[in-house]
Amino acid sequence: MKNLRHATALAAIACAGMAQAQTELSLWYHGAGSANAEEALVNQVVADFNASQSDWKVVLETFPQLAYNDAVGAAALADELPDILDVDGPVMPNWAWAGYMQPLGIDEAKLEGFLPGTIGRWNGEIYSVGLWDAAVAMMARRSVLEENGIRIPTLEEPWTREEFDGVLQTLKDTGEFDYPLDLGMAWKGEWYPYAFSPFLQSFGGDIVDRDGYQTAEGVLNGDAAIEFGEWWQGLFENDMAPGTSQDAADRETGFLEGKYALSWNGNWAALPVVEKFGDDALFLPAPDFGEGPVIGGASWQFGIAKTSEHPEGARAFIEFAIQPKYLSAFSDGTGLIPSTADAAADTANYNAGGALEVFYELSENQAKLRPVTPGYIVQAKVFEKALADIANGADVIDTLDAAVDEINEDIENNQGYGH
Amino acid sequence: MAAVKADNHGMRLASRYAVLILVAIIFVFPLLFMVMSSLKPSAQLLLDTKSLRAFLPVGDLSFQNYTDAFARAPIGVFVFNSVLVTGITVLLCLFVCSLAAFAFVFIDWGGKAVIFSVLLATLIIPYETIFIPLLLMVSQLPWIGADGFELGWLNTYRVQIAPFIADALSIFLFVQFFKDLPKELIEASRVEGASWWSIYRRVVMPLSGPVIATAAILKFLFMYNQYLWPLMVVQEEAIRPVMVGLGYFTDQLNVPWGEVMAYLTIITVPVLGFYLSLQRVFISSVASTGVKG
Numbered sequence: 007m008k009n010l011r012h013a014t015a016l017a018a019i020a021c022a023g024m025a026q027a028q029t030e031l032s033l034w035y036h037g038a039g040s041a042n043a044e045e046a047l048v049n050q051v052v053a054d055f056n057a058s059q060s061d062w063k064v065v066l067e068t069f070p071q072l073a074y075n076d077a078v079g080a081a082a083l084a085d086e087l088p089d090i091l092d093v094d095g096p097v098m099p100n101w102a103w104a105g106y107m108q109p110l111g112i113d114e115a116k117l118e119g120f121l122p123g124t125i126g127r128w129n130g131e132i133y134s135v136g137l138w139d140a141a142v143a144m145m146a147r148r149s150v151l152e153e154n155g156i157r158i159p160t161l162e163e164p165w166t167r168e169e170f171d172g173v174l175q176t177l178k179d180t181g182e183f184d185y186p187l188d189l190g191m192a193w194k195g196e197w198y199p200y201a202f203s204p205f206l207q208s209f210g211g212d213i214v215d216r217d218g219y220q221t222a223e224g225v226l227n228g229d230a231a232i233e234f235g236e237w238w239q240g241l242f243e244n245d246m247a248p249g250t251s252q253d254a255a256d257r258e259t260g261f262l263e264g265k266y267a268l269s270w271n272g273n274w275a276a277l278p279v280v281e282k283f284g285d286d287a288l289f290l291p292a293p294d295f296g297e298g299p300v301i302g303g304a305s306w307q308f309g310i311a312k313t314s315e316h317p318e319g320a321r322a323f324i325e326f327a328i329q330p331k332y333l334s335a336f337s338d339g340t341g342l343i344p345s346t347a348d349a350a351a352d353t354a355n356y357n358a359g360g361a362l363e364v365f366y367e368l369s370e371n372q373a374k375l376r377p378v379t380p381g382y383i384v385q386a387k388v389f390e391k392a393l394a395d396i397a398n399g400a401d402v403i404d405t406l407d408a409a410v411d412e413i414n415e416d417i418e419n420n421q422g423y424g425h
Numbered sequence: 426m427a428a429v430k431a432d433n434h435g436m437r438l439a440s441r442y443a444v445l446i447l448v449a450i451i452f453v454f455p456l457l458f459m460v461m462s463s464l465k466p467s468a469q470l471l472l473d474t475k476s477l478r479a480f481l482p483v484g485d486l487s488f489q490n491y492t493d494a495f496a497r498a499p500i501g502v503f504v505f506n507s508v509l510v511t512g513i514t515v516l517l518c519l520f521v522c523s524l525a526a527f528a529f530v531f532i533d534w535g536g537k538a539v540i541f542s543v544l545l546a547t548l549i550i551p552y553e554t555i556f557i558p559l560l561l562m563v564s565q566l567p568w569i570g571a572d573g574f575e576l577g578w579l580n581t582y583r584v585q586i587a588p589f590i591a592d593a594l595s596i597f598l599f600v601q602f603f604k605d606l607p608k609e610l611i612e613a614s615r616v617e618g619a620s621w622w623s624i625y626r627r628v629v630m631p632l633s634g635p636v637i638a639t640a641a642i643l644k645f646l647f648m649y650n651q652y653l654w655p656l657m658v659v660q661e662e663a664i665r666p667v668m669v670g671l672g673y674f675t676d677q678l679n680v681p682w683g684e685v686m687a688y689l690t691i692i693t694v695p696v697l698g699f700y701l702s703l704q705r706v707f708i709s710s711v712a713s714t715g716v717k718g
Contacts, residue, residue, distance in 0.1 A: 038498075039497050039673025039674060067660055068662065077660060080656070080658070084560055086577075086579055254680070255467070255468050258467075259468060
């Protein structure tokens, strides 16, 4: 009995010693209040990591997404950044350039097979890696397309511009829908550059010239961009799609209720479509407007703060988090696309024959990163405003020229953003 | 003749009431919309905004939004934090600002006119413009607490309180009110040997109910609605205030409007309670100082 007491005491001391030996690492996450399983999954990964080894103890602090970037900016000013932070893919170059983050230092071999959109690179180094990606598709109903004699496009043979315009006109002429196409204009902010800049890129333009990222001249106001702008404006002038005043409720349920024939929407909105329409649901690739079909890539990713005193611990956590079982778990919990094919095979929706398998293929084949430049956070807002103005009837050339001026001025004010 | 006069009086009364009812509707309808919307599913809520149904308890009503809102965010913690921070700041503000105003009005000291002018000039500087230098300052301030000496005030209640205790508007309100108090009272107290502290505590403050209510309400609203400052200086959920908590109900694309309305209804209760409790004195103060609430 005495020996048992001694053993228990020694075990308790050993446990206490182990707990004390663990160095605390702070982790900031943007998902506070998220209605899905995301926050619970992050908590699970943290708990598993803390229990798996005796060197590090990750302490999670969650923030509402609305406030997250501002909170990180303020913390950087006050020199109070955490060890590990999560960052939205297109924002990462800005934080790396501003000195908020340091290179991840992970062996690239460990990221082999990851979707391109899940790896954040800046100046030739990897700064962040994501457990998932997102993809946008043209949601449709097989029965509607077939009834109207419309070809169902494939990854290999997407709709051309002429074909797509014809599809919209055909669907409009049926008179069965409020609008043939729902672009999600009710959603603001990052949705615009994420969902609509791929159209511009498919026309041959872009938000900024990726050759050096020093100007938007010629790409955001060149011939291709003007052609895109006129096409874009025509969608609203010809009542092909609801404009910026679209009711938010219609965006949520309009396609399900049959108000729209097509809906340009993300994989996060796909499961209700499958539930509602079953085998009739289609997730189609982006149309090819001349320079190949394009969709946006990159979602939230983990990185290490520049000021972290324990980058090796932060790295250990991130390497732990990107295990296939967690990639699968996040996908099953949130509906997002797992970062690797191996993980996809173990998910409920993205496995071979799964309801959302097509989104993995879309992400793999069509995804293009938004401009990888610190200036993107400004360029995205300029682009959003330009597209909203054009949709509301502003002169296409004047609007694009003004957007170019604003972007170029910002690049100049920031001495080229370190490119 | 008397009948005509009675008719005119009746007409005037009716038109006065009509205007008052119209104004009341304008002020009450947003609150009514918020409460009614908090009882409806998001989709119905948005559809109802196209008609008067938005203000009526019709359709599929339930407290589900409240249940969901409480599941989404620690609302009790946020409300407690806001009430605590706001309450302490209001009390300290009333004390510090009234003392400052007392010194400006009743005590003669060199340079007070210049200092008061400088103080008033700060009214035109928005708080937001000084937040970044203030952030850098508070992140380096020393403190001796239960854990001994530490550097930096971030992630504390005090960092949400201290920068807002003294403000020019509150001092100005107290000064304006104190100026209208009968000087004879102060002089008589001095002649009878009362100290400045006694005069402040026993003579001036007991007569200052209206301005105390006004300053308290304005400060309460300012503090309770704080968003940017706590967002910058507080990273721990346990000490977040209500306005930052509102962010829990939005992500990049979707807003659960029913839950948002439920949350807003909950966090409006302390504000309404505070305002209603001081309403009568506030109105009389507004009438006497000409300050708009």
